[in-house]
Amino acid sequence: MKGGLFEWPVVSIALVFILILFVTLAIGFFVRSALVGEPIEIKTYTEYRWMNYFPSSVLFYLSYPEDSWTALNELAKIKKEKTEPLTIEQIRNKYSEINGLDKLNKLLLALGEETKKEKHTYIIKDRKGLIISLGLPKDKLEGIFVTFPEEYPYNCFYKDMPIFSKETKNMRIKFVYCCGDIKECGDYLTGPGREECNNDPCGVGPCKLVVCKENSKLKECYTEKPGARICLKNEPPKIKFSAKFEGDAKWIKEKIEKEFEGDTKVNFRLEVEKNFEISNITEIVIDFGDSKNKFYPKNNPPDLEIEKWNSTNAIFKFNHTYKKYGEYNVVCTVRDEAGNENKKEDGELIVNLTKT
Amino acid sequence: MKGVTVLQIMMIITVIVAGLFVILMGSVGQTPIYYHTLPEIQFSELLSSFAHTETNLKRTIEKDSDRFFSNIQENPIQWNKSWTSCSDFMDLFGKKLRNAASSYFGSVYVLEGAELNSSISESKVQYVPPNKLIWNYTYKIYLKRKMFGSEVANEINTTRNSKIEFNFLNLDKVYSCAKDFFNQMSTTKYKFKKLSPNKLETGLIQKLNTILENIDNCKSFDKSLKIPISCGGFDCDCNTMQPVTVILILSQKGNGTIAFSSQFNNFVCGELENYCKSGADCGTLDCVSNFCGHCYSSGPVCSPSNSPETFGYRCYRIKSEKKEYKCLKNYDNIRVVLDGFERPEKWKKITLNCGKKHRILKIEGIPESDCFLEFNGVRIENCELDLCDTTKIPRTNGRLLIYAKSNSDEYALGGIDINFALSDCINKLNNEKFVYEFNKLNCSELRNNVKNEIDKKIKNTGIEGYSWNIEVNIKCRNNPTSQFDEQYSKFKILFKEDNSVVATFQGIISYKPKT
Numbered sequence: 001m002k003g004g005l006f007e008w009p010v011v012s013i014a015l016v017f018i019l020i021l022f023v024t025l026a027i028g029f030f031v032r033s034a035l036v037g038e039p040i041e042i043k044t045y046t047e048y049r050w051m052n053y054f055p056s057s058v059l060f061y062l063s064y065p066e067d068s069w070t071a072l073n074e075l076a077k078i079k080k081e082k083t084e085p086l087t088i089e090q091i092r093n094k095y096s097e098i099n100g101l102d103k104l105n106k107l108l109l110a111l112g113e114e115t116k117k118e119k120h121t122y123i124i125k126d127r128k129g130l131i132i133s134l135g136l137p138k139d140k141l142e143g144i145f146v147t148f149p150e151e152y153p154y155n156c157f158y159k160d161m162p163i164f165s166k167e168t169k170n171m172r173i174k175f176v177y178c179c180g181d182i183k184e185c186g187d188y189l190t191g192p193g194r195e196e197c198n199n200d201p202c203g204v205g206p207c208k209l210v211v212c213k214e215n216s217k218l219k220e221c222y223t224e225k226p227g228a229r230i231c232l233k234n235e236p237p238k239i240k241f242s243a244k245f246e247g248d249a250k251w252i253k254e255k256i257e258k259e260f261e262g263d264t265k266v267n268f269r270l271e272v273e274k275n276f277e278i279s280n281i282t283e284i285v286i287d288f289g290d291s292k293n294k295f296y297p298k299n300n301p302p303d304l305e306i307e308k309w310n311s312t313n314a315i316f317k318f319n320h321t322y323k324k325y326g327e328y329n330v331v332c333t334v335r336d337e338a339g340n341e342n343k344k345e346d347g348e349l350i351v352n353l354t355k356t
Numbered sequence: 357m358k359g360v361t362v363l364q365i366m367m368i369i370t371v372i373v374a375g376l377f378v379i380l381m382g383s384v385g386q387t388p389i390y391y392h393t394l395p396e397i398q399f400s401e402l403l404s405s406f407a408h409t410e411t412n413l414k415r416t417i418e419k420d421s422d423r424f425f426s427n428i429q430e431n432p433i434q435w436n437k438s439w440t441s442c443s444d445f446m447d448l449f450g451k452k453l454r455n456a457a458s459s460y461f462g463s464v465y466v467l468e469g470a471e472l473n474s475s476i477s478e479s480k481v482q483y484v485p486p487n488k489l490i491w492n493y494t495y496k497i498y499l500k501r502k503m504f505g506s507e508v509a510n511e512i513n514t515t516r517n518s519k520i521e522f523n524f525l526n527l528d529k530v531y532s533c534a535k536d537f538f539n540q541m542s543t544t545k546y547k548f549k550k551l552s553p554n555k556l557e558t559g560l561i562q563k564l565n566t567i568l569e570n571i572d573n574c575k576s577f578d579k580s581l582k583i584p585i586s587c588g589g590f591d592c593d594c595n596t597m598q599p600v601t602v603i604l605i606l607s608q609k610g611n612g613t614i615a616f617s618s619q620f621n622n623f624v625c626g627e628l629e630n631y632c633k634s635g636a637d638c639g640t641l642d643c644v645s646n647f648c649g650h651c652y653s654s655g656p657v658c659s660p661s662n663s664p665e666t667f668g669y670r671c672y673r674i675k676s677e678k679k680e681y682k683c684l685k686n687y688d689n690i691r692v693v694l695d696g697f698e699r700p701e702k703w704k705k706i707t708l709n710c711g712k713k714h715r716i717l718k719i720e721g722i723p724e725s726d727c728f729l730e731f732n733g734v735r736i737e738n739c740e741l742d743l744c745d746t747t748k749i750p751r752t753n754g755r756l757l758i759y760a761k762s763n764s765d766e767y768a769l770g771g772i773d774i775n776f777a778l779s780d781c782i783n784k785l786n787n788e789k790f791v792y793e794f795n796k797l798n799c800s801e802l803r804n805n806v807k808n809e810i811d812k813k814i815k816n817t818g819i820e821g822y823s824w825n826i827e828v829n830i831k832c833r834n835n836p837t838s839q840f841d842e843q844y845s846k847f848k849i850l851f852k853e854d855n856s857v858v859a860t861f862q863g864i865i866s867y868k869p870k871t
Binding site for chain 1 (some may be wrong): 396397406408411415416419420424472753780804
């Protein structure tokens with residue numbers, strides 16, 4: 001067919017344009033995904049609406065019962081210049097004269113539990129009234145000017161409720177909800193160049209970024225592609241710390257005691273539980289009460305006996321000789337690669353050597 | 357050199373366009389925060405601000421009614437002699453309520469960047485005898501938010517009606533009381549020559565108070581008078597004295613307040629008639645701040661009727677349902693002695709750990725028979741007390757009030773806040789969540805582990821000086837029992853001091869599967 005459609009120069013140019021566009025886009029997106037990870041999901045209009053309705057409905061929920069309404073109003077009206085984030089428990093202790101704090105406490109606890117933000121529920125008394133903050137860690141709420149970032153991963157949104165009173169002007173109760181999409185470490189974006197997982201700005205961790213290619217034995221990587229980057233909870237070390245006098249049979253946890261009859265050797269046993277594949281332990285710091293010592297277990301120090309050290313469990317033993325009678329507070333701290341430490345109270349015990 | 361073809365140019369342009377598209381659409385940047393600027397979101401934000409404004413305005417007036425009605429004394433109803441019943445002043449009362457509410461409505465004028473203007477346009481009261489007051493009011497709420505740099509603004513401008521019902525004073529009795537008082541006031545003369553405004557105010561209040569105290573129709577109310585007097589910064593002179601406004605305030609606890617005002621113009625030049633130096637100058641009346649009359653507030657120096665005393669007495673509010681003041685003995689030299697040592701700051705808070713040390717409080721400077729204490733509503737019939745004695749005072753934080761007695765009158769001299777370590781510990785436990793994780797355990801092992809878990813929580817509160825027993829109600833239908841058999845257990849902590857139980861804490865520990 002002469003003079004057909006494909007013979008028009010414009011049609012040929014358009015076809016080339018479309019073809020090249022498709023090919024370039026496909027290659028471009030592939031290269032981009034490989035380099036910087038999947039694109040961020042754009043929020044929908046419904047989500048925007050929810051961002052507006054949720055804080056508003058929380059304010060109604062918190063202020064609906066008469067006693068918590070009174071408590072919120074009374075708290076807001078207290079004169080205070082310094083802003084300082086307090087937990088509801090601290091508020092109850094500090095302002096025990098205000099009625100209705102019990103009810104407010106119950107409502108806030110339920111809200112924190114439901115949104116999985118109970119760890120980060122704070123009340124800030126400021127000169128404009130009160131801010132109830134859910135989701136933002138305490139360190140982000142400290143300082144003279146508290147800001148609630150709207151960008152990822154915080155995505156803070158808020159609502160103000162007015163406080164009408166004949167004594168005050170322009171008072172409000174502000175409810176702020178942040179980090180709503182980040183409930184656990186796995187919710188952080190993990191694309192190349194992203195630091196959120198290791199920095200844990202929403203305080204859901206501590207978290208650690210793991211590249212499956214380098215940690216193929218890790219259980220969490222079994223179902224992932226070899227190049228996957230996953231954000232895992234990096235639990236702080238859990239320890240059991242016990243001691244016994246030389247010659248005794250039983251390891252004792254909180255306190256060991258005996259009469260001082262000259263140099264006394266005390267044996268210590270430290271059991272550490274942790275997923276070492278995610279983050280191994282790097283150092284053991286021990287304060288014997290009369291001196292301090294530090295072990296780097298990976299270097300196999302001669303005065304540290306390593307009884308066991310598998311992927312989730314390790315047992316270490318060491319000893320110390322006390323040369324004077326007295327009550328010694330022994331404190332043991334175990335640190336992992338990310339600097340996380342065990343609970344302080346788990347690493348404490350007392351060695352009491354009484355005077356004869 | 358041959359030039360590039362159109363096709364080649366197109367291919368290059370296409371690659372550039374596609375590249376830009378990929379970079380822009382797939383950038384690692386964040387989701388743009390533009391939802392604030394969406395018109396629908398803007399309006400919906402304004403709408404929820406409106407809902408909070410409206411709800412809180414109504415609730416403030418409802419819940420804060422005591423303070424709301426106390427505003428009325430700043431907006432008294434101008435008394436009119438021709439009124440024949442309470443219905444004659446209802447319209448005026450409605451307007452005064454509107455004025456009293458205006459300070460609430462105008463207290464917030466910016467909300468989340470939106471301009472807020474709320475006010476009451478109409479206000480009517482309806483009295484339902486004997487004790488109901490229905491307030492119908494029309495209010496306006498205007499909310500406007502303008503986007504930065506834009507001419508367009510979102511607005512909500514609405515007018516609504518609302519109705520609130522209050523428990524209120526019996527207005528028929530209020531009318532009779534006010535009528536009798538203002539009638540008698542209009543025939544009363546006040547003699548003086550030259551007096552400072554403050555003294556004239558006190559003297560006139562005392563004179564009119566003696567009238568008010570004797571009116572039968574006023575007996576059921578808490579009543580007070582306010583007479584603001586100013587004489588241009590000088591002493592007041594009887595020859596040039598202008599009329600003054602007398603405000604009569606009537607109230608009852610939980611039943612609101614109403615206030616009326618009227619002019620007093622019967623100043624006459626002559627010897628000051630109710631001036632006194634002691635109660636002996638006043639016959640059956642007291643001498644309060646150098647004028648014969650009654651105590652009408654706490655604090656002024658006074659001398660009781662027929663008494664030559666010129667010091668050692670003050671006006672105190674006596675312990676009763678009504679607001680009543682009397683001229684009673686002032687114990688200036690009261691001493692608060694703790695464990696045998698006088699406290700330099702006698703009203704300072706006392707913090708106790710009864711598990712470590714019992715502390716004995718003694719109030720000195722008041723005769724023993726005239727002194728008693730009250731702690732959290734519990735009366736203690738003398739003024740020496742072991743603060744840790746649970747048979748006398750409950751082990752919860754509170755305020756210890758020191759009372760004196762005079763005939764049948766009892767009055768508070770001061771108070772000390774008392775904090776118990778055990779009470780603080782129980783408060784902390786109330787905030788704790790008791791959860792124990794297990795899958796399957798031997799019954800006795802479960803009981804022990806749960807006890808240890810609770811024990812750890814108690815120790816974490818930092819309590820010292822006490823011992824405790826933990827009773828856990830675990831039924832164990834199966835042995836070994838699993839988390840599915842038991843979902844929660846009740847427990848009781850018995851706090852002991854010297855082997856006797858001084859406080860009990862009851863709670864619930866819930867079980868979760870161990871992960």
